[in-house]
Amino acid sequence: MIIYQCMLNGRQHRDLFALLNDDTVSQGVRDVLILTLLPALHPPVARVKKGKGFWRPTIVESMNGFIRHMKTLSDLQPEIDRRIEQMNQLKQRVQTYIIIVGPELMSIQNLYVIIDNTIYYMESILKAVNICFKICHALHARYPVKSEQIWLLLQKCIYNMKTT
Template sequence: MFGVRLIELDFQYSHPKRDISLFVKFPEFLEKANAAFIGVKVFQDLKILFNNTTKEDTKTFIALSLLCGKLVPTVGRSDNRRKHKDEKRSSKDSPEQKKYNKPTILESRDRLTLHVKTQSDIQNCLATRRDIHLKKGLTCQPVVICIEPDVENITEFYVYFDDVTYQLESLLKAVDICFKTFHVFDIKYPRESIQPWMFIQWYFYEIHTPQDHTFPSVATLIADLM
């Protein structure tokens, strides 16, 4: 796991005192999840499971799913050309290179935490994703992957990036490493899940950059959780 450690060290150097922020604040976030997501109409089965499980990784997965349901994707911009895999978060696109689409909530969730049932499903899902993104002129950013037939028993967690797969000990650790990968390599968040990732950046890590997008829904949710 030398690659993971390098990512952690690079992030700690760039953002001192932010390296464990997610782990410090996430338990409080879980306690407030029911109230924060009371109006979310999707993932109703997961909301029931959230209140009937004591498994930390399951609760984390459900809370992140509901976060995507709360921060509903808006119309986004999609390039008509293929970009380099290391697309920078600060890069600017010309109007003629953009078109508009609206991701679904499920697409948003899958770009934040992708749940597959078996190990063999990973490569199939990633290959399909690469093909879709190539057709749209997009790149494949880092993604968290959970493996288990059902959400209640998820036990395997990975971060996939640039043809490398890192296995982590928990879902929260996988989200932490995925987030740090975005920032260490200066990569844009996926358009489908940009709002959940911006929430994670602002609320948990308290990191603000000149390149940040402004989302009133994210700011409102953060204010409600304070």
């Protein structure tokens, strides 16, 4: 655990990681914390052509591209619209992604899987990740560019699947 903690950049990431050692944290919250921190431990490598140059997502963009945390339910639709606009600017399709809603990561109230502009309520973060993964494969869709490295990590290490 110490090795991973040293790999984390930024105090906020280290503070979230420290919560994993708190015995009062529920397993559901631990799952959210672990999955939220994955992009900080496995930074993005994807590059997308943007104009004459390239755009590479930051760790924070990758975290938000994998699991987006919103504080209130009223932020949900504006976030979906913002993501669609951002992907249109990059000439990319909006892929399946996860939004969690709650005042903080320790008190998530709702979890959603978003496909284009359709919102599906999920019971747990693990179910949301599982559904997103299966949807990508069932539809032969690409992983979201912001979090592609995380989906590939899950594909290889959790689902034991190889692609060519």
